[in-house]
Amino acid sequence: MTAEKILVVEDEEDIQELLRYNLSREAFKVTCVDTGEKALKQVAAEVPDLVVLDLMLPGIDGLNVCRSIKTDAALRDIPIIMVTAKGEESDVVTGLEMGADDYVTKPFSPKIFISRVRAVLRRRTEPAPAEDGVLTVKDLSIHPGRHEAKVKGQKLDLTFTEFRILQILASRPGWVFTRGQLVDAIRGEDHAVTDRSVDFQIVGLRKKLGDCADYIETVRGVGYRFHDDA
Structure with a gap:
């Protein structure tokens, strides 16, 4: 090699x-x-x-x-x-x-x-996950087509913005996404999101993830990433 x-x-x-x-x-x-x-x-x-x-x-x-x-x-x-x-x-x-x-x-x-x-x-x-395919990372599964996320088989009650943030972060474990990048990705769906509101969305998302809340890691002064165990 x-x-x-x-x-x-x-x-x-x-x-x-x-x-x-x-x-x-x-x-x-x-x-x-x-x-x-x-x-x-x-x-x-x-x-x-x-x-x-x-x-x-x-x-x-x-x-x-x-x-x-x-x-x-x-x-x-x-x-x-x-x-x-x-x-x-x-x-x-x-x-x-x-x-x-x-x-x-x-x-x-x-x-x-x-x-x-x-x-x-x-x-x-690594190939990017198919937009319409099920994304599975650790105990989390995300189905973009159904707009559905589950933790250990239990469906999560997520808002549109919470789901999009989770999908974006989980699609690239270990990658750092700035607040601006998350805002731009969500604004593509014509939803009003600001840098500050991303922080509030993360707080709500972590609460709903429960025991899996630590999957989302804060990168101080920069943004967020989905925790990469490797």
């Missing part, structure tokens, strides 16, 4: 070496660059399976690198994990809205970092 290619974009030597060492130890093929300009040239020269992208870079910053990749039809499917410093919550939200897949905050555990990398690569190869 061919080793998956990972491009690390990080200008701090010690962190770059930490990432390179841990990824190489897991048998990934790793290329490291230290500027946004070099990152874009490398991506164009050899498309990686994943980009690990520091947001604070000299020259072209990480957000603009992310934007360039995600707006290029030939490159936009490349998954991106952002590496951020504390206090960059607004940048995290912006990056996720652009299409980045996940993020880790400095300082981070190498073990957790590798787990995030594997989860993102695994999700890249």
Whole structure:
């Protein structure tokens, strides 16, 4: 099996070496660059399976690198994990809205970092669930056609918005969805939803999920995700 290619974009030597060492130890093929300009040239020269992208870079910053990749039809499917410093919550939200897949905050555990990398690569190869098919995750089953959700076989009494939020989160376990992304998905059905109301909907949804309430994880300052045990 061919080793998956990972491009690390990080200008701090010690962190770059930490990432390179841990990824190489897991048998990934790793290329490291230290500027946004070099990152874009490398991506164009050899498309990686994943980009690990520091947001604070000299020259072209990480957000603009992310934007360039995600707006290029030939490159936009490349998954991106952002590496951020504390206090960059607004940048995290912006990056996720652009299409980045996940993020880790400095300082981070190498073990957790590798787990995030594997989860993102695994999700890249997983087919999206059929819109009209039954989605089953853990003790939860969701039937879009019937607009019905059950926990351990028991039907849940959900509002339209609660059902849509649950369906969106459960369709991609481990993915972080910002409040804005959830709002946009629901507004597509011409329902009035705001960022603040998403929080209230989550509170109500968790109550109805009962023992399974912890399936929905709050990502502080960013949004929500369906808990990924892996």
